[in-house]
Amino acid sequence: MVQIRDNSAILPEPPPELLYRHHSRLRTCLPELWASRDIILTLAERDFRAQYKQATLGVMWALLAPMAMLFIFTVIFSRTQVYGIAGIPYPIFAYIGILCWNFFAQALGTGGNSLLSNNALMSKTQFPRECFPLETVLVTALNTVISWIPLAVLFVVYGFVPAATSVWVPLLMVIELIFTIGVTVGISAMIIQMRDLVQVLPIVISLGLFVTPVIWQFDKIPPEWQLVYGFVNPLGPVIDDARRTILLGLSPSWGPLLAAGLGAVSYLALGYWLFKRYEVNFADIA
Amino acid sequence: MWKKFRADRTAPLFYDQFDRFRRSMTKSAKNDYRWVLKDVSLEVEPGGTLGLIGVNGSGKTTLLKIISKVTYQSAGTCQVRGRLGALLSVTSGIHPDLTGRENVFLYGAVLGMRRQVTRERFDQIVEFAGLTDAIDRQVKFFSLGMQMRLGFSIAAFLEPDILLVDEVLSVGDANFQQKCLKRIEEVVRQGTTLIYVSHDLTSVEATCKQALWLADALVQAAGPTREVAALYRSSVQEDASLATSNEGDVRLLKAEIAGPDEGPVRSLEDAELKLTLNAPEAVEADFFVGVSLGTAFPMFITKHHGLFPAGDFEVRCRLHDIPLPNGHYSVWAAMSGFGKWSGMPYLPWKPAVSFNVFGPDMLEPPEGVMVAAPLYVGTTWDVN
Numbered sequence: 001m002v003q004i005r006d007n008s009a010i011l012p013e014p015p016p017e018l019l020y021r022h023h024s025r026l027r028t029c030l031p032e033l034w035a036s037r038d039i040i041l042t043l044a045e046r047d048f049r050a051q052y053k054q055a056t057l058g059v060m061w062a063l064l065a066p067m068a069m070l071f072i073f074t075v076i077f078s079r080t081q082v083y084g085i086a087g088i089p090y091p092i093f094a095y096i097g098i099l100c101w102n103f104f105a106q107a108l109g110t111g112g113n114s115l116l117s118n119n120a121l122m123s124k125t126q127f128p129r130e131c132f133p134l135e136t137v138l139v140t141a142l143n144t145v146i147s148w149i150p151l152a153v154l155f156v157v158y159g160f161v162p163a164a165t166s167v168w169v170p171l172l173m174v175i176e177l178i179f180t181i182g183v184t185v186g187i188s189a190m191i192i193q194m195r196d197l198v199q200v201l202p203i204v205i206s207l208g209l210f211v212t213p214v215i216w217q218f219d220k221i222p223p224e225w226q227l228v229y230g231f232v233n234p235l236g237p238v239i240d241d242a243r244r245t246i247l248l249g250l251s252p253s254w255g256p257l258l259a260a261g262l263g264a265v266s267y268l269a270l271g272y273w274l275f276k277r278y279e280v281n282f283a284d285i286a
Numbered sequence: 287m288w289k290k291f292r293a294d295r296t297a298p299l300f301y302d303q304f305d306r307f308r309r310s311m312t313k314s315a316k317n318d319y320r321w322v323l324k325d326v327s328l329e330v331e332p333g334g335t336l337g338l339i340g341v342n343g344s345g346k347t348t349l350l351k352i353i354s355k356v357t358y359q360s361a362g363t364c365q366v367r368g369r370l371g372a373l374l375s376v377t378s379g380i381h382p383d384l385t386g387r388e389n390v391f392l393y394g395a396v397l398g399m400r401r402q403v404t405r406e407r408f409d410q411i412v413e414f415a416g417l418t419d420a421i422d423r424q425v426k427f428f429s430l431g432m433q434m435r436l437g438f439s440i441a442a443f444l445e446p447d448i449l450l451v452d453e454v455l456s457v458g459d460a461n462f463q464q465k466c467l468k469r470i471e472e473v474v475r476q477g478t479t480l481i482y483v484s485h486d487l488t489s490v491e492a493t494c495k496q497a498l499w500l501a502d503a504l505v506q507a508a509g510p511t512r513e514v515a516a517l518y519r520s521s522v523q524e525d526a527s528l529a530t531s532n533e534g535d536v537r538l539l540k541a542e543i544a545g546p547d548e549g550p551v552r553s554l555e556d557a558e559l560k561l562t563l564n565a566p567e568a569v570e571a572d573f574f575v576g577v578s579l580g581t582a583f584p585m586f587i588t589k590h591h592g593l594f595p596a597g598d599f600e601v602r603c604r605l606h607d608i609p610l611p612n613g614h615y616s617v618w619a620a621m622s623g624f625g626k627w628s629g630m631p632y633l634p635w636k637p638a639v640s641f642n643v644f645g646p647d648m649l650e651p652p653e654g655v656m657v658a659a660p661l662y663v664g665t666t667w668d669v670n
Contacts, residue, residue, distance in 0.1 A: 001513060002507050002508070003517075004506055007506075038400060039396060043392070045388075046384060049388060050381055054424075120378040123351075124372075125372065125378070125379060125396050126354045126372060283351065283356050
C-alpha cells in the first residue's frame with residue numbers, strides 16, 4: 001500500500017554539485033536549427049498571411065506601402081539634391097538606401113520583440129528559440145523583395161538602365177542579412193532580460209536612419225574612418241556599394257566592404273552567443 | 287530534480303542582479319526565489335503511463351515543462367529518450383487571424399510534425415475535431431470550444447514516442463471529452479509513453495497506471511494510481527474541513543455514521559448518520575446531506591426541511607440501501623435558510639465525517655471510459 005512520504009529529510013536547497021549548468025554547443029545547436037526549418041517556414045508563412053488577412057487589397061499592400069514611401073521621398077527630396085550623386089536621379093539614389101535600411105529596421109523592430117510577442121507559443125512548445133527572430137527576418141526579407149519592384153518602376157520612369165556590375169548586389173545582401181540576423185537575434189534575447197529595450201529600440205532605429213548613409217552619401221565620412229565605420233555599421237558600405245554597383249557601374253569598394261563583412265560576422269557571433277547564453281530562462285521570465 | 291522561480295518574475299534580470307549585489311554588500315540577503323519543485327524524482331518506462339496530480343500551483347505543469355525542455359531545471363538531471371510531443375496548452379499555438387486549415391499546418395509544425403505528415407493526416411484531424419464545415423473560416427470566428435477541439439485534434443495525431451498532456455480534457459463537450467480519452471487510450475496502446483496532468487482524478491484514473499502526487503513542491507506519494515488518488519482525496523477533504531471549520535452561525539459539533547447495529551457501513555444496506563449541532567437561535571431551514579468521493583461535489587444529496595431548535599440538537603438521517611461499492615467516502619452537510627432567509631448559509635457546505643463502505647469492488651469500466659462516480663447498483667441480467 002502506498003503511504004504519504006515523509007519529506008522532512010529533504011534539504012532546503014539542492015546540493016551544489018547538482019546545480020544545472022546550461023551548455024550550448026554549436027555542434028548540436030546548428031543541426032537542431034536545421035531540423036526546425038519547417039517550423040521557421042511555417043511561422044513565417046503564418047506572419048505573412050496574417051499580415052494581410054482581412055485587408056481588402058491583401059498582399060498588394062506589400063507593394064503599395066513602399067511605393068507610397070517612395071512618392072513621399074521623391075516629392076520631398078527631389079528639390080534638395082544636395083546629398084545625392086550628380087547625374088543620378090535623387091529618388092533612385094534614395095530608394096536604394098531606403099530599401100537596404102528598411103529591411104534592417106523592420107527586421108530589428110519586429111524581430112527584436114519576436115520572443116515577447118510569441119511568448120504564448122514559446123512557453124508552451126519546445127523547439128530552438130532562434131526560430132522566432134529568424135522567422136521575422138524571413139518575413140521581412142519577403143516583404144523587402146516585393147519592395148524592389150517599385151525600383152524597377154523608377155528605372156523605367158527615369159529611363160535609367162542598371163549597370164552590369166549589379167551582379168555584386170547578392171553579395172551585399174548576404175552581408176546585410178548576416179548583420180541583420182546577428183543584431184536581431186542578440187537584441188531579442190536582451191529584450192527578455194531588460195524590458196526597457198522595448199522602449200529604447202524604436203528610438204535607436206529612427207536615429208539609425210540618420211547615422212547610416214540612407215539619404216546622404218557614404219563619401220561624407222572621412223576616408224580614414226571609413227573602415228572603422230564599416231565595421232561598426234556594416235550597412236554603410238553595403239548601401240554605398242549597392243549604389244556604386246547598380247547606379248555607377250563601379251565594383252564595390254573592397255576595403256570598407258571587407259570591414260563590413262567582418263563586422264557583420266562579429267555581430268552574428270556576438271548575437272548568437274548572447275542568445276544562447278540567456279536562452280535558459282526565456283520561458284521563465286518572458 | 288529541483289526548480290526555483292524568482293519570487294518576482296517580472297523583475298528584469300539586470301536590475302535583479304544589481305539588487306542582489308547591493309543586498310550582498312549590505313549583508314541583508316534574503317531569499318528572492320521560491321522552490322516550485324524540490325527533490326522530485328521520477329522514472330517512466332517506455333510505454334508506461336504516469337499521472338501527475340496535485341492542487342493548483344503544486345508544480346505539475348512546471349515538471350512537464352522541464353521534461354519537455356520548454357524550461358530548464360535549476361538542479362538535477364532530466365533524461366528523455368525518444369521523440370517527444372508536448373501538449374501543454376491546446377490553444378497557444380493557434381493564430382486567430384489564420385483559417386482553421388492554415389492553423390492545422392502551423393500547429394502541426396510547431397509541435398514537430400513534418401508538413402508532408404500533416405497533409406496526410408489532415409482529413410483525419412479535421413474529422414476528429416468535427417470541424418469539416420468550418421475549417422476554412424478564420425479561427426477568431428471559432429468558438430473557444432472549437433478552437434480547443436482543433437488544437438487537441440492536431441496533437442492527437444502527432445504520434446510521438448512520449449506524449450505529455452497538460453489539463454486539456456476540460457476541452458469541449460462530454461462527447462468530445464470521451465473521444466479524447468479514447469484517442470489517448472489508443473495512442474497508449476500503440477506503445478506511446480504518456481505523462482498526464484489533471485485535476486480531474488477520474489480521468490487520471492482512467493488513463494494512467496501510475497501516479498505521482500505533488501504538493502508544495504514535494505512528492506507526497508507515488509505508486510499505483512488508485513492508491514495515490516485515494517490518499518490525495520482524503521487530504522483534499524482534510525484541507526476543506528480545516529478551511530471551513532468556523533464559518534456560519536450553526537456549528538457542527540459531532541458527526542458519526544454507522545451501518546446496521548452500529549457496525550460498519552455495507553453496500554446496499556442502510557446506514558445511519560448522526561450529527562450533533564449547535565445553533566444560537568431556532569430557525570426554519572433546509573438541511574442538506576451529500577456523499578462524495580473526497581471532493582466538494584457530492585455523488586448524491588438528500589434534503590430535509592424543518593424547524594431546528596436553539597442550542598444543541600441532533601439530526602439523524604437514515605440512508606437507505608447505500609448504493610456505493612467498496613471504498614472511502616465522505617459525508618458533507620449544509621444548512622441554509624428558508625422563506626425570507628432563503629439562501630442564508632447557516633452552516634456552509636463542508637465535510638462532516640468520512641467513512642468506509644465494505645462490499646464489492648467497483649467494476650473496471652471498458653477501456654477509455656471514465657466513471658464519473660462509483661455507484662453500485664444491484665442488477666439482474668437477462669440475455670435472449
